[in-house]
Amino acid sequence: MRYFCYALLVFILVGCAATKYVPSKINGVSFVAAGNAVDSTHTQPVANIYANAAAVMPFGFIRDKSHPEIIHSTNRQWFGETKAGVKQYIEALRKHDMAIMIKPQLWLRHGEFTGFLKMESEANWKILEETYSSFILKFAxxxxxxxxxxxxIGTELEEFIKNRPDYWHNLIKEIRTIYKGKLTYAANWDEFWRTSFWAELDYIGIDAYFPVSDMQTPTVEDCIKGWEKHKPGLKEFSETLDRPILFTEFGYRSVDYTGKEPWRYDRSMTSVNLEAQNNATQALFNAVWKEDWFAGGYLWKWFIDHDRVGGLENNQFTPQNKPVEEIIKAHYKVN
Incomplete structure (x- = not known):
């Protein structure tokens, strides 16, 4: 009997050792900050789509390039954008066993693209660096x-990173003395190739608005074909750096030509095309999710008042109360 038990144990151990461990994917949502605290009525819809993770996003604000001081954690901000709000959101999401990413972001006045944030004097660079450190270390x-x-550690800050590399290397070291979990940076889809510090982080983070189709209503097949243009480079990049790729944002608007320039959010795009959103989303799942180099991602974007947002007349990114919500639910349930 002892020999049988020993032989069985050896068989199990050898069998397990021979099977490659594949970690579960991050099936996440970007949980948008609001002006109030959240409770189960706000978080249960996230659990209902079988999400296992959520990004919580505090904000800092910059008036303009001539006034580079980052304003953050003030009583003039929405509750969900502050440290107290982020903590309360996390506590509520944890009740559904959600893994958490804290993803601090900057907002430039008039919605200017943060990737272009570049100071014109050394004095202003120093102000930006000092206040960014205050902002980011608070949330670390x-x-x-x-x-x-x-x-x-940041979101779509290409010019800041390119012009001040020493600052970023030192900032990562300082964050590591405070926070002991996994680190990433959310690079824009066309920026990540040039980001210099991936070897110092745990994930290659990409806001994954890759163009995949020029069709007005893209088909699943055409979008998958579009992904084939990007996947070899992503795979090679991941393997070279020995880091998995994490889509810190992904998603498509329910609008015509949604796969052509997926990053566009301007109001000039007025069509509503739910099928386009469905097909582009399904294609991303089919093309990318099971790849070994891919760690998962956070859907852009999920608002807390589920019953009041999205819907069949909405052409923005949110999947809420649209047909694509069922596609996401079905995918997250089994992956």
Whole structure:
């Protein structure tokens, strides 16, 4: 009997060792900040689509390039954009066993693209760096306090990173002294190739608005074909750096030509095309999700008042109360 048990144990161990471990994917949503605290009525819809992770996004604000001081954690901000709000959101999401990414972001006045943020004097660079450190380290402390699984050190800041590389290398070192979890950075889809510090982080983070189709109503097949133009480079990049790729944002508007320039959010695009959103989303799942180099991602974007947002007349990114919500639910349930 002892020999049989020993032989069985050896068989199990050898069998397990021979099977490649494949970690579960991050099936996440970008949980948008609001002016109030959240409760189960706000978080249950996230659990209902079988999401296992959520990005919580505090904001800092910059008036303009001539006034580079980052304003953050003030009583003039929405509750969900502050440290207290982020902590409360995390506590509510944890009740559904959600893994958490804290993803601090900047907002430039008039919605200017943060990737172009570039100072014109050394004095202004210093102000930007000092106030960015204050902003980001505050939330690194919160990430450690709340045991957040992932912390994102910045979002779409190409010019800032390109012009001040020493600052970013030193900032990462300082964050590591505070926060002991996984680090990433959310690079724009056409920026990540040039980001210099991936080897110092745990995930290659990409806001994945890759163009995949020029069709007005893209088919699943055409979008998959479009992904084949990007996947070899992503795979090679991941393998070269020995880091998995994480889509820190992904998603498509329910609008005509949604796969052509997926990053566009301007109001000049007025059509409503639910089928386009369905097909582009399904194609991303089919083309990318099971790849070994891919860690998962966070859907852009999910608002807290589920019953009041999205819907069949909405042409923005949110999948809420649209047919694509069922596609996401079906995919997240089994992956």
């Amino acid at each position: 402390e919160l990430a450690q306090e709340t045991n957040a699984e992932v912390f994102c």
